[in-house]
Amino acid sequence: MRLIGKRFKTxxxxxxxxxxxxxxxxxxxxxxxxxxxxxxxxxxxxFQETLINxxxxxxxxxxxxxxxxxxxxxxxxxxxxxxxxxxxxxxxVPFNMDINLFTDTxxxxxxxxxxxxxxxxxxxxDRAIIxxxxxxxxxxxxxxxxxxxxxxxxxxxxxxxxxxxxxSND
Amino acid sequence: xxxxxxxxMRAQLDVLNKxxxxxxxxxxxxxxxxxxxxxxxxxxxxxxxxIVAIVLSPLVFTFGGLWILxxxxxxxxxxxxxxxxxxxxYAEPLDVADFTSQTHKIIKTYKRTRKILFxxxxxxxxxxxxxxxLVTGFSAQAFSRFFIILIFAIFSSVxxxxxxxxxxxxxxELTLEQVLHDLExxxxxxx
Numbered sequence: 001m002r003l004i005g006k007r008f009k010t011x012x013x014x015x016x017x018x019x020x021x022x023x024x025x026x027x028x029x030x031x032x033x034x035x036x037x038x039x040x041x042x043x044x045x046x047f048q049e050t051l052i053n054x055x056x057x058x059x060x061x062x063x064x065x066x067x068x069x070x071x072x073x074x075x076x077x078x079x080x081x082x083x084x085x086x087x088x089x090x091x092x093v094p095f096n097m098d099i100n101l102f103t104d105t106x107x108x109x110x111x112x113x114x115x116x117x118x119x120x121x122x123x124x125x126d127r128a129i130i131x132x133x134x135x136x137x138x139x140x141x142x143x144x145x146x147x148x149x150x151x152x153x154x155x156x157x158x159x160x161x162x163x164x165x166x167x168s169n170d
Numbered sequence: 171x172x173x174x175x176x177x178x179m180r181a182q183l184d185v186l187n188k189x190x191x192x193x194x195x196x197x198x199x200x201x202x203x204x205x206x207x208x209x210x211x212x213x214x215x216x217x218x219x220x221i222v223a224i225v226l227s228p229l230v231f232t233f234g235g236l237w238i239l240x241x242x243x244x245x246x247x248x249x250x251x252x253x254x255x256x257x258x259x260y261a262e263p264l265d266v267a268d269f270t271s272q273t274h275k276i277i278k279t280y281k282r283t284r285k286i287l288f289x290x291x292x293x294x295x296x297x298x299x300x301x302x303x304l305v306t307g308f309s310a311q312a313f314s315r316f317f318i319i320l321i322f323a324i325f326s327s328v329x330x331x332x333x334x335x336x337x338x339x340x341x342x343e344l345t346l347e348q349v350l351h352d353l354e355x356x357x358x359x360x361x
Contacts, residue, residue, distance in 0.1 A: 019201050027190040031183075051196075051204035093203055096194040101186075108185050115182035134176075134183045161176070168175060 018058055022051060025071050029054075030095075032072070035119050035127060036079035040095075040102050048092045050078040072145045076128045121167055126160050133157060212345040216253040219338075220246055237294035241287060248283045252276060252342055277346050284334065291330055295323030 022029070033046040053074050061070055101112055119127050125146065132142045139153045146153070223246045231239040255276050299319040306312040 015201070019196075019198075022196050022201060026195045027187055030190055030195055031186060034186075047195075048200065048203065051200060055204045093197055093199045096197040096200075099189065099193065101189075108189055111182045112186045112189065115179055115186065118179060130179075131183075134180050136180075164175070 014058070018055060021058075021067070022054065025068065028068065028071055029075050032075040032079060032128075032131070034101055035116060035131060036082075036124070040100055043102075044092050044095055046079055046082055047095065049082055050075050053078050069141060069145055072132065076145065079128075080124055118164060118167070122160060122163065126156065126163070129153065129156055130160050130164075212342060213253055213256055216249045216256075216342070220249045220253065223249070235298070237297065238291075241291050241294060244283070244287045244290065248280065248287065251283075252280055256346075273346050277343055280342055280346075284339070288327070288330065288334065292323055292327040295319055295326070299323070 029047060029050055030043075033043045033050060037043040037046050054071065057070075057074060099109070101109055101116070119130060122130065128146055129142060132145060137145075139150045139157075143150045143153045148156070223242055227239060227242045227246075230242045255272070296319075299316040302319070303312050303316050306315075
């Protein structure tokens with residue numbers, strides 16, 4: 001993905017590259033927004049806010065880390081800040097989706113909702129860590145994204161597992 | 171937490187990813203909203219400033235006289251200029267060189283007019299003081315009135331300056347400068 005970090009000759013070229021990037025990583029952005037929001041509307045707002053932040057950082061991203069790592073980081077930061085602001089309302093355009101993961105009742109969505117309920121019981125940072133761990137990212141990558149040491153990641157993961165275990169027993 | 175439960179969570183995440191794969195999620199409007207958001211926020215604030223200035227101008231005229239009304243109209247004209255110019259500049263994706271030269275032009279005009287308006291605002295008090303001195307004669311009473319006006323002029327100019335530097339300048343100049351910075355195109359790199 002060499003379009004990242006390069007200088008664009010026209011605005012159109014930059015917008016096209018950004019559009020391609022977002023479409024390629026839409027699942028990652030959506031998953032974070034979904035797991036950090038309480039309903040479809042909030043997920044929608046978060047998604048838009050993340051897109052704005054990605055656009056703002058699009059040129060200054062130098063490609064020092066993986067694109068996906070950068071997207072994870074921007075998405076998490078947006079969700080964390082958004083939660084703290086709680087929230088100035090922004091005008092948003094609804095998702096281009098036929099499904100609603102908050103209200104649909106088919107079997108697949110029920111499974112996703114179970115994941116949502118489990119993860120949603122955790123704190124904000126823990127939510128991010130477990131999500132990245134479930135995505136099979138290494139401790140080092142998780143640490144890079146969240147901004148903590150590898151050792152801290154492993155300690156936190158142990159605690160999160162214990163927390164999840166306790167919750168499932170309750 | 172049993173390992174199989176964690177595996178179950180991982181499987182659920184896979185289901186989520188597969189489900190999302192078939193969805194478009196992002197619309198073109200969403201994307202264009204994201205790319206234009208920073209300027210549109212500034213434009214909204216410019217519009218609010220214009221409306222407030224228009225609403226307040228009769229009041230300003232009644233209490234401050236013609237000079238202050240002229241200043242108020244200057245503020246309206248400046249904000250309107252930046253609003254219309256940015257609206258036009260950012261309506262269509264332009265060539266970067268065109269885009270940056272337009273943005274530099276707006277910033278330059280904005281900075282210059284802001285200075286003129288500030289000087290005009292401060293000078294209007296001074297002019298009023300001198301006018302009163304001339305009309306009422308150079309008596310001790312007239313001089314004391316002149317100094318009161320002068321102190322008021324300095325006081326209100328300082329407040330004006332602080333408000334401009336803290337709230338107004340960052341809003342327009344810094345937003346536009348951020349746009350240029352985002353594009354990473356410096357003035358001397360154009361053309």
